[in-house]
Amino acid sequence: MQIFPPGLRTILNEWEIQALVLVSLSLQIILFVMGSRRKYWTSDMLSVILWITYLSADWSATVSLSVLSSNAGNIEDNAVDPKFMITAFWAPFFLLHLGGPDTITAYSLEDNELWRRHSLTLVIQVGVAVYVFLRAWTKTTLNFLAIPMFIAGIIKIWERIWVLRSASSEIFKASMLPSPDQGPNYARYMEEYRLKKEEGFDVKPGKFSDALFVGDFSFTAPENVMILDAAALQDAYHFFETYKQLFADLILSIQDKVNSQSFFQKASYDAAFKVIEVELGFMFDVFFTKAFMVYSKKGCLLRLISFFSTVSVLVAFLIMEKHAFTTADIIITYVLLVGAIFLEIYAVLILVISDWTMLMLSKHKNFVVDFLCKTISKIRFSKNKRWSNTMGQFNLISYCLEEKADKFRVIQKFLCRNQLPEKSRYQDSAEVSMKLKELIFGLLQEKSKSAKDPKTCKGLCAYRGDQVLKNSKCADCKEKEDRESEEESGEVRFDPVLQNAKCHYEIGEENYKTIEQSVEEEFDQSILLWHIATNLCYYSDWNTSPNSVKIQNCEESKLLSDYMLYLLVMRPFMLPNGIGQIRFQDTWAEAVEFFQERKSKCVGNQAKIILLEVSTEVPPSKVKGDRSKSLLFEGCRLAKSLQCLENEKKWELISHVWVEMLCYAASKCRWNHHAQQLTRGGELITHVWLLMAHLGITEQFQISKGHARAKLIVH
Structure with missing residues (x-):
């Protein structure tokens, strides 16, 4: 036919x-x-x-x-x-x-x-x-x-x-493996050792060290200061040559760590993030371009x-x-x-306006280079953006209230409510503000001061909010904790029971236990709990006084809260393994049922805080059992405990907990997932991961310095 x-x-x-x-x-x-x-x-x-x-x-x-x-x-x-x-x-x-x-x-x-x-x-x-x-x-x-x-x-x-x-x-x-190092000739060493001993000498094996100098580290100024971000380009390329090993699961040396720390501990947050984004831009070119x-x-x-x-x-x-x-x-x-x-x-043209060309030109200063710089600056488009500088946002309460459903009724009938196409309609994005970068960098810079040995670095990577609560206690609480730690035979305890000690925030033992337990749960569970609590606190403060949400760290906390849920829902492969998807869908189902029963009250921002009206005197887990993984009212309990704090202290605590959670997630995400996201505009979590490594907060450093060699000592 x-x-x-x-x-x-x-x-x-x-x-x-x-x-x-x-x-x-x-x-x-x-x-x-x-x-x-x-x-x-x-x-x-x-x-x-x-x-x-x-x-x-x-x-x-x-x-x-x-x-x-x-x-x-x-x-x-x-x-x-x-x-x-x-x-x-x-x-x-x-x-x-x-x-x-x-x-x-x-x-x-x-x-x-x-x-x-x-x-x-x-x-x-x-x-x-x-x-x-x-x-x-x-x-x-x-x-x-x-x-x-x-x-x-x-x-x-x-x-x-x-x-x-x-x-x-x-x-x-x-391509990045070092040249083979066979070490001293053992057979020759032992032959000499035996001969000296037979001659009657008192021979002992000893060591000498070729220890490298590791101290303050700084770069020479670029030759051509006419080039925009010339210093950042040279700094980033220097670190790129070393830290690209992280993208191959290789271990860095102590020398690399100390040099990087000495630079980033003195840098401003703006300069640090600029170096990171240029460095990741180089990495993108290596993996996905010619x-x-x-x-x-x-x-x-x-x-x-x-x-x-x-x-x-x-x-x-x-x-x-x-x-x-x-x-x-x-x-x-x-x-x-x-x-x-x-x-x-x-x-x-793409080659000429690239960071690679500007890096090369920044190392020279003459008439031809100056002319090229002026010409390139005129033809550069999109301001040579290196990444999107945005972070995904996903809000559980907005998703449950179906705030975008009215415009897409026909599509909604076609799509399953809990599948990816439907979720993507509620996905949003927000700019990574300079205040947020300053908050993240400041906390990492402070942590970096104690990142001196591999064991400490491993502990810093394991914090996910518990250290923030520990640091928030008053002197009496910390002294009591130290005594308890000594009684545990040197075992470090990050989540001690306060017993009768009074917390610095004076919120009561029960409320503090609720907050403390929320960061001890499985990681995806902690994300959901703190996301619900952060949103309820945010909209409650907004309804009480719109100016109250303008206090320091409030907006940053909300951004990080929605970003971490975005990762849990839309990018779960970037987070540690868990049952986050199950917990999310169970929590969503309970929230939808709750809001549908109260349609008359669910109007505007009032709908977003109506959850706080529910009494949570009895723990939800004792009522619902453990079959359902919903965390809706557990999050409400956490929000009520946080509301007992003064506004400034509350948002300081919430923001610091979110930064620790972000850093924990960044350190647990595999390098290939970080690299793949470079093709989708980049992720804030990837920038944080590389920044942590530069500040020494990573497990990918070798334990020993490896500069010692054996020698014979003859008496």
């Missing part, structure tokens, strides 16, 4: 390859233009478009070569149709497209891991293109013009294979060969005789040539 009418089949047969050519070129342009923007765009629509385009780009080029190969099989050996000859000339352009743009070589980390599969596919496509080229060979000018295009195409293919291989975890880790290839001497040379090969072909095609070819095919050939040159120029 013929599905398509004869006329349509004729059109498809005549214009099939032309259509595929234009589709392939269009996909390349989309990837070129939008590939680098995912570093600072958080749009889900961009992610979907890039994902479809990334997969379709290779598919369209592969299918096009297959069509050309099929057409080549139908050609007689004695004669070559001019139409096939010019379409065969397009084969190397598909190799250019398969080589991919500089701005996106891998959509995700998994693409790097599959570099062998990609390599085999690309090599086969090169073979297909060569077969088509040889079938169309007639020693005409057009055949000879295809040779430079093949050179450019093969260069692009090789670049992509090399970059994918270099960014794979196996090769990336191997940066390491393009910004090397070898890469620049290959780029010049590729560019001038394409330009020379365009010039030659302009002056050659083209009467044998149709106008449409000639136009498409020009489009391919001009498109290839445009993409090369765009790639150079």
Whole structure:
């Protein structure tokens, strides 16, 4: 049965390859233009478009070569149709497209891991293109013009294979391993030891140390201060060369830790976060672009060969005789040539305005460099954003109240209320404010002062709010705790029972126990409890006095609260393993039922604090049992306990607890999850993770300094 009418089949047969050519070129342009923007765009629509385009780009080029190969099989050996000859000339352009743009070589980390599969596919496509080229060979000018295009195409293919291989975890880790250190010659040492002993000497093994100086660490000022963020670029690149080992699960040395600490402990919060975002920008380029290839001497040379090969072909095609070819095919050939040159120029433009170029220029000071700096500053767009500087937000109460349901009634009937598409409608974003950065950096800077040995660092990474409560006690409470700790045979206790001691906040023993127990639960449970409590406190204060939410740390606490729930709901893989999804859906179900029973009262912000009217004198767990994992009214109890504090002390405590929870989550998240989020605009938790490592708050430092060597001591 013929599905398509004869006329349509004729059109498809005549214009099939032309259509595929234009589709392939269009996909390349989309990837070129939008590939680098995912570093600072958080749009889900961009992610979907890039994902479809990334997969379709290779598919369209592969299918096009297959069509050309099929057409080549139908050609007689004695004669070559001019139409096939010019379409065969397009084969190397598909190799250019398969080589991919500089701005996106891998959509995700998994693409790097599959570099062998990609390599085999690309090599086969090169073979297909060569077969088509040889079938169309007639020693005409057009055949000879295809040779430079093949050179450019093969260069692009090789670049992509090399970059994918270099960014794979196996090769990336191997590239950073130090040279083998076999240590002193043990056999020679023992031979000398035996001989000296037989000669009657008193011989003892001893040690000498090559200990390196680790003290105050500072950088020389950049040569060219005209360049924006010149100091941050040089500082970030220095740390990037060392701390990229964190992205390969390698261990850093004590020397690295002390040098980094000495710098970041003296830095301002603004400068520290600037260095971190530049450093992560370099990391993004390593994993997902051709940066390491393009910004090397070898890469620049290959780029010049590729560019001038394409330009020379365009010039030659302009002056050659083209009467044998149709106008449409000639136009498409020009489009391919001009498109290839445009993409090369765009790639150079991206290179020129990148941080890599500005880093290189910051090390030089002369007339040419100054002229380049002024020119680049005029053509830089998007203010060279390095990440989105936003944090996801998800509010449980707003989600339960279905505040966005009225506009999407039809869609809501289609979607399951607790599935990802529905949740994404309630996902929001907020700017990471300078006040929030100052709060986070200040607390980490204070913790860093005690990060002196691996055991202490491990303890600092394990805090998730308990240390904040411990530090909030009065002197009498701390003295009582110290006595109890001594009685426990040196065992450190982070969550002591206050007994009859009076807390500094004077909120009563029962309320303090409620607060204390909330940070001792499983981590996802603590997030939900504190999210509910923070929101109830926030909206209660707003209803009482709108000015009260403007006090220090109040807005920051709300932002962190919604951000941590966003991670729990939308990015659970970035948090420690648990049953957070079950707890969330049970809590959501109970909250929905509660609000539906009180529809008349659920109006505006009043609906968000109506939960506080419910008596929680009896613990909810004793009433509901443990089958349901709902934490709705446990969160209400926590909110009521926190409301006993004075406003300033309350929000100081809440904000500090949230920062500790954020830091705990950051330290427990695997490096590959941090790296993958760089392609979605970046995450605040990733910046915090790297900042903690620079301040020495990490477990990825070796225990010993490793500078000691053995020697013989002869008396």
